[in-house]
Amino acid sequence: xxxxxxxxxxxxxxxxxxxxxxxxxxxxxxxxxxxxxxxxxxxxxxxxxxxxxxxxxxxxxxxxxxxxxxxxxxxxxxxxxxxxxxxxxxxxxxxxxxxxxxxxxxxxxxxxxxxxxxxxxxxxxxxxxxxxxxxxxxxxxxxxxxxxxxxxxxxxxxxxxxxxxxxxxxxxxxxxxxxxxxxxxxxxxxxxxxxxxxxxxxxxxxxxxxxxxxxxxxxxxxxxxxxxxxxxxxxxxxxxxxxxxxxxxxxxxxxxxxxxxxxxxxxxxxxxxxxxxxxxxxxxxxxxxx
Ligand code: AMP
Ligand code: FE
Ligand code: FE
Ligand code: ZN
Numbered sequence: 001x002x003x004x005x006x007x008x009x010x011x012x013x014x015x016x017x018x019x020x021x022x023x024x025x026x027x028x029x030x031x032x033x034x035x036x037x038x039x040x041x042x043x044x045x046x047x048x049x050x051x052x053x054x055x056x057x058x059x060x061x062x063x064x065x066x067x068x069x070x071x072x073x074x075x076x077x078x079x080x081x082x083x084x085x086x087x088x089x090x091x092x093x094x095x096x097x098x099x100x101x102x103x104x105x106x107x108x109x110x111x112x113x114x115x116x117x118x119x120x121x122x123x124x125x126x127x128x129x130x131x132x133x134x135x136x137x138x139x140x141x142x143x144x145x146x147x148x149x150x151x152x153x154x155x156x157x158x159x160x161x162x163x164x165x166x167x168x169x170x171x172x173x174x175x176x177x178x179x180x181x182x183x184x185x186x187x188x189x190x191x192x193x194x195x196x197x198x199x200x201x202x203x204x205x206x207x208x209x210x211x212x213x214x215x216x217x218x219x220x221x222x223x224x225x226x227x228x229x230x231x232x233x234x235x236x237x238x239x240x241x242x243x244x245x246x247x248x249x250x251x252x253x254x255x256x257x258x259x260x261x262x263x264x265x266x267x268x269x270x271x272x273x274x275x276x277x278x279x280x281x282x283x284x285x286x287x288x289x290x
Contacts, residue, residue: 003059006264009249012050014130021049029059035269036059038064041134042097042098042132054286066080066191067079067094071202075171076190079191079245080189081189082283083186090181098133106120107167117145123138135159138159151254174206175209187276189216190215190218191249194229204236211236215242247264
């Protein structure tokens, strides 16, 4: 059995979290967690550091990623676990997404700079090298410049998808995403499927098509899913044989989400590990094996 409690959705500075992978693993230990998955947006660049940190922190690390996909105007996030990080399709597709995100962030900043004192350098100053750039880094620059109080305030105003400065970026469809994760030996789970706003809920029939393609589970217990949304998702799990996961979506200081605020049952993680064949060797067992 794995170390519990288990939190399968966290971010580091490799994307829009505020802690390095090492700090994140230590925070997980301090929060009393037994296992975390590192799931930076569209990048596996933090895996090695997190795995190294796991050994001394006494926390197990499951290698993961949160893949960006587009379904019409909606941005849909697919969590991917235990896939081969060198899989050719994954490598080229995530590079394409990250590049598209970079150019999209430049377009957003260009628009904002017409109305606010904000430069591209201000945004770069808020991100480390090779980071998967996103609106959170633009938010941090807006905070630094004194235009908004914090990230959340930025997302409710200037960076809101209906706020007048929003731009889209390239991403595959959810179905393409699920298929490419499975082809790389990974395990796909739909992230916060009942969240609102830009992350609109997919219909039951779309989720069925993802289940038919091999979707493993739905992230039912996530703070952005409403109580009714969770009931709806649990119904889909029962109907289509999907597993229910729970996680914090921790972003360090970047979001109010706290490590371990939602967790996943050890039996579900065991099934996930049995399914994932792409990076079993990267599972870091932070404490002596049981
Ligand atoms: P992007 O992927 O660039 O469109 O930005 C979306 C990211 O911003 C998501 O991954 C969230 O983690 C983050 N985000 C969304 N809403 C908020 C918020 N209210 N406060 C802080 N971060 C947020
Ligand atoms: Fe994020
Ligand atoms: Fe997400
Ligand atoms: Zn996330």
